[in-house]
Amino acid sequence: xxxxxxxxxxxxxxxxxxxxxxxxxxxxxxxxxxxxxxxxxxxxxxxxxxxxxxxxxxxxxxxxxxxxxxxxxxxxxxxxxxxxxxxxxxxxxxx
Amino acid sequence: xxxxxxxxxxxxxxxxxxxxxxxxxxxxxxxxxxxxxxxxxxxxxxxxxxxxxxxxxxxxxxxxxxxxxxxxxxxxxxxxxxxxxxxxxxxxxxxxxxxxxxxxxxxxxxxxxxxxxxxxxxxxxxxxxxxxxxxxxxxxxxxxxxxxxxxxxxxxxxxxxxxxxxxxxxxxxxxxxxxxxxxxxxxxxxxxxxxxxxxxxxxxxxxxxxxxxxxxxxxxxxxxxxxxxxxxxxxxxxxxxxxxxxxxxxxxxxxxxxxxxxxxxxxxxxxxxxxxxxxxxxxxxxxxxxxxxxxxxxxxxxxxxxxxxxxxxxxxxxxxxxxxxxxxxxxxxxxxxxxxxxxxxxxxxxxxxxxxxxxxxxxxxxxxxxxxxxxxxxxxxxxxxxxxxxxxxxxxxxxxxxxxxxxxxxxxxxxxxxxxxxxxxxxxxxxxxxxxxxxxxxxxxxxxxxxxxxxxxxxxxxxxxxxxxxxxxxxxxxxxxxxxx
Numbered sequence: 001x002x003x004x005x006x007x008x009x010x011x012x013x014x015x016x017x018x019x020x021x022x023x024x025x026x027x028x029x030x031x032x033x034x035x036x037x038x039x040x041x042x043x044x045x046x047x048x049x050x051x052x053x054x055x056x057x058x059x060x061x062x063x064x065x066x067x068x069x070x071x072x073x074x075x076x077x078x079x080x081x082x083x084x085x086x087x088x089x090x091x092x093x094x095x
Numbered sequence: 096x097x098x099x100x101x102x103x104x105x106x107x108x109x110x111x112x113x114x115x116x117x118x119x120x121x122x123x124x125x126x127x128x129x130x131x132x133x134x135x136x137x138x139x140x141x142x143x144x145x146x147x148x149x150x151x152x153x154x155x156x157x158x159x160x161x162x163x164x165x166x167x168x169x170x171x172x173x174x175x176x177x178x179x180x181x182x183x184x185x186x187x188x189x190x191x192x193x194x195x196x197x198x199x200x201x202x203x204x205x206x207x208x209x210x211x212x213x214x215x216x217x218x219x220x221x222x223x224x225x226x227x228x229x230x231x232x233x234x235x236x237x238x239x240x241x242x243x244x245x246x247x248x249x250x251x252x253x254x255x256x257x258x259x260x261x262x263x264x265x266x267x268x269x270x271x272x273x274x275x276x277x278x279x280x281x282x283x284x285x286x287x288x289x290x291x292x293x294x295x296x297x298x299x300x301x302x303x304x305x306x307x308x309x310x311x312x313x314x315x316x317x318x319x320x321x322x323x324x325x326x327x328x329x330x331x332x333x334x335x336x337x338x339x340x341x342x343x344x345x346x347x348x349x350x351x352x353x354x355x356x357x358x359x360x361x362x363x364x365x366x367x368x369x370x371x372x373x374x375x376x377x378x379x380x381x382x383x384x385x386x387x388x389x390x391x392x393x394x395x396x397x398x399x400x401x402x403x404x405x406x407x408x409x410x411x412x413x414x415x416x417x418x419x420x421x422x423x424x425x426x427x428x429x430x431x432x433x434x435x436x437x438x439x440x441x442x443x444x445x446x447x448x449x450x451x452x453x454x455x456x457x458x459x460x461x462x463x464x465x466x467x468x469x470x471x472x473x474x475x476x477x478x479x480x481x482x483x484x485x486x487x488x489x490x491x492x493x494x495x496x497x498x499x500x501x502x503x504x505x506x507x508x509x510x511x512x513x514x515x516x517x518x519x520x521x522x523x524x525x526x527x528x529x530x531x532x533x534x535x536x537x538x539x540x541x542x543x544x545x546x547x548x549x550x551x552x553x554x555x556x557x558x559x560x561x562x563x564x565x566x567x568x569x570x571x572x573x574x575x576x577x578x579x580x
Contacts, residue, residue, distance in 0.1 A: 008452070015410065015455040016417070017448055018436040030449060030510055031456075037511055038399040041469055044476070051471035052478060055287050055301060055527035057552070060330050075194040079421035088419050091431050 001039065003031040097124045104166070104261040104314035105341075111157075111164050118150035118157070118165025118209070125167050125211060129258050134579040135234045137243075137253040139172050140180045141212040149209040161207035162321045162341075169259040171250045172213035173220055174200045174305070175294040179210065183296040184218040184228035184246075187422045187442035197294025198326045199263065199305045206321040211259055215249030218444045219413065220270055220298045222246050223516040224506065227446040232503055235278055236575050237542055241500045244274030244516075250308050251278040255575055261309045261318050265295060267302045268401055269496075269520025272532035275308055276495035276545030279534045279573035281315045281562070282308045284520075286553045287527035288333035291326035299408035300331075302401075302524040312533060312563040316340035319555060335553070343556055346564040349383030353561070354488035358394035359519060361497060367538045368494045375492055375535055375546045378568050379561070387488055391480040396473050397522035398514060403457050403470035404525070409447075410454025416442060449510065478526045485551045490561050493519050495532040495545035519547060529555045533562040534571045543573060 005024050008031070012019040019027065054060075073086070082089040099107065099116065110116045126143050146167050153165040175181045175193035182188045196204075204210070217227040225233040225248025235243040236256040243252040247264025251274035254262050264271040266284035275282025283306045290305040297303065307318030320340045326332045355376060360369065376386050418424035418438030425437035443451070457466035484491070497518055506513045523530040529552075532545040546565070550558035 003456075007456075011452050011456045011459070014459060015451050016414075016432070016435045016439055017443070017451065018433075018440040019448075020440075027449065027452070031453065033511055034402060034449075034453060037514075038402050038466070038470075040399045041396055041403075041473055044393075044396060044473060046469060046472035046476070049472040049475055051468055052475040053471065054331075055478070056331060056333070058333075061327075061334075063327065072194075076420070078194055079191055081418060081422070081424035090419055091428065091434050093431050 001035040003028050003035060100124050100128060100257045100260070103311045104309060105311065105317060107166065107260050108164065108317070111166070112159050118153045119147065121165070122146050122150040122167045122209070122211070125258065129212065131580055132256055132258055135236060135252050135256055136231050137215055137233050137249040137256065137258060138169065138212045139182055139184070139215050139230050139249070142179050142210055146209050146211050153207065153209065158207060162317055163203060163206045163208040166208045166260060167211040168203060168208045169212040169214050169253055169262055170200055170210070171216050171247050171262070171264045173216055173265050173296045174263070175296070176200055176210060176213065179213065181213065181296065182230070183220070184216045184230060185443065185447070186229045187416050188296070189229070189423065191421055193294070195294060198291035198328060199295070199322045202322050202324060208321070214253050214262060217246035217248065218447050219296065219409070220246040220265055220267055221409070221446050221450055223269070223273060223513050224501070225249065226503065226507055227444055229444060234579070235500050236579065237278060237500060239578065240503050242277070242503055244277035244500065246270040247274050247308060251275060251280060254278065254280050254308055254310065255573065261307065261314050263305055263318065263322060264308050265303055265305050266524065267298050267405060268524050269517040271306050271308055272520050272530060272545070272547060273496050273516055275532045277500040277543065279543030279571070280308060280310055281312055281531065281533050282306065283315050283319060283531040283555070284523065284529060285319065285323065285555060286333070286529045288331050289323050289553065289555070291324070291329040291332050293326055293328040297412040299405040300412060301408060302405060312559060312566045313341065313344060315531070316344050316559050333553070338556060340556055340559055344563050345560050346567055348379065348561050348564045351384045351490065351561065352387055352488040353379050353384045354387050354389035354484055354491040356389050356391040356394065356491060356493060358391050359493040361518060364497055368497065368544065371536050371544050371546065372492070372494050375565065378565055379492065382564050382568060389484045389488060389491070391484065391522070393473065393476045393480050394522055397477055397525055398518055400470045400473045400477065400525060401521045402453070402514060403466050404474060406450040406454035407458050407467050408454070410451045410458065413447070413451055418442070474525050477522055481526045481528060490558055491549040493547045493549065495519060495547040499538045499540065499542035499544050523549055528552060529558060531558050531562050533566055534573065535569055536571060541574065
């Protein structure tokens with residue numbers, strides 16, 4: 001798989017990362033070599049193999065549906081880059 | 096410089112227990128050396144006022160029955176520490192002050208340890224040389240201009256330089272074991288699920304594990320005992336009784352079967368590493384172990400599998416950094432989407448962006464089956480290789496890394512050559528197994544090299560024992576000359 005500038009544009013849009021057009025050439029080159037490397041897996045026939053979905057031998061635990069924290073609004077807002085007293089503030093989304 | 100901080104953790108604990116040194120005195124010795132060692136750049140944050148205050152409190156009412164009585168400890172800056180900056184080596188979290196404590200660090204404080212500072216690491220633990228950190232390179236104390244390995248590079252450097260008596264790191268593909276090998280120290284990646292992931296900045300959730308980094312195997316057993324344990328806040332935490340690794344440490348390994356996987360003799364491996372591996376085999380044989388040749392046929396597919404699975408999980412985990420709830424926010428952009436895009440572009444470094452893009456691509460519509468699902472199938476085969484062999488052997492011995500520490504800048508332009516550093520460590524994370532890197536010798540440049548012992552699921556005690564017996568018979572001496580002081 002060769003990754004070109006258009007593909008970089010598409011993936012960076014999906015990942016919500018703006019990529020400078022100057023950087024996208026070197027990124028395309030790096031990603032192309034990385035994909036060449038990971039495509040070594042195509043040598044292997046895995047038609048009859050179950051994909052591994054968990055490394056643990058036991059299923060995930062479930063817990064009782066009970067609240068055991070809360071009242072931490074101020075703590076949660078503590079690290080917000082922009083806030084008023086009770087809310088996170090984001091750029092305007094509705095005209 | 097005091098002789099005391101050259102000692103191993105277990106010896107320091109003995110001095111504290113015999114009241115030959117107070118916690119505050121010990122703390123001041125470390126603070127002094129950390130202040131004089133800024134050249135190494137191993138610390139991102141120090142919190143000396145806190146450390147001194149806590150050590151004074153400890154000395155007033157010492158609980159000498161705890162595992163780490165009044166021991167100052169610095170930890171990798173990936174563990175959230177309540178009230179102290181936790182950066183993950185990223186501009187994105189440059190000013191992030193957690194309002195909660197990670198379970199693993201909380202466990203250490205409960206055992207009497209005291210936070211000394213936060214140690215440098217590759218950005219979001221993505222790297223093998225500590226060169227991706229937003230806070231700059233870390234220097235390996237073994238030689239100028241040399242990397243300490245990564246991603247727990249600050250941890251390894253600080254430990255080897257005597258800037259903390261022991262430390263903890265995280266290991267997603269070798270991030271504890273490779274820097275341990277590069278600095279002549281001991282590093283253990285536990286079984287997936289033994290140590291809680293709660294409160295650790297996430298990289299790849301099905302691979303991440305926290306573990307100890309220490310100067311000796313005994314120290315490693317003490318630290319593991321302190322940090323491990325079931326945690327209901329981590330859904331993949333294993334429910335089991337706590338083990339007394341340090342008390343049960345023994346050197347008798349007679350009759351143990353040690354597997355030697357032929358696939359780990361890779362192309363272009365330096366002769367010295369092969370010799371070291373042979374030395375390891377003969378030491379264990381002399382101690383009464385049976386050396387058995389085994390095959391792990393899918394080894395060569397481990398790195399390509401890892402470079403699908405880890406970036407895929409990282410791209411999901413790092414989606415949370417959007418500049419809204421915490422972390423960096425760009426001031427540029429006319430609407431919400433542009434704000435996200437600029438925040439993530441300015442806040443993440445190149446390697447992190449590269450991996451997010453790989454991960455996004457392999458999970459994207461139309462490519463999921465070809466990459467991600469394929470990788471999960473190969474991961475199954477890699478796990479099966481180990482499962483089948485652990486019927487025949489009790490532990491597996493391999494080199495830890497394909498080379499010793501390299502120079503700063505030597506591999507930064509070629510991501511693949513950087514990734515190849517983890518060729519011997521990555522398969523173990525994919526299989527969820529425990530493994531320890533133990534120093535075994537020096538190469539011709541005088542740089543340390545490690546050997547890796549891989550164990551069965553939850554068989555940490557066994558690999559600690561083999562490593563302990565090996566350490567006692569290998570006569571490794573780390574020659575660090577304090578040249579930076």
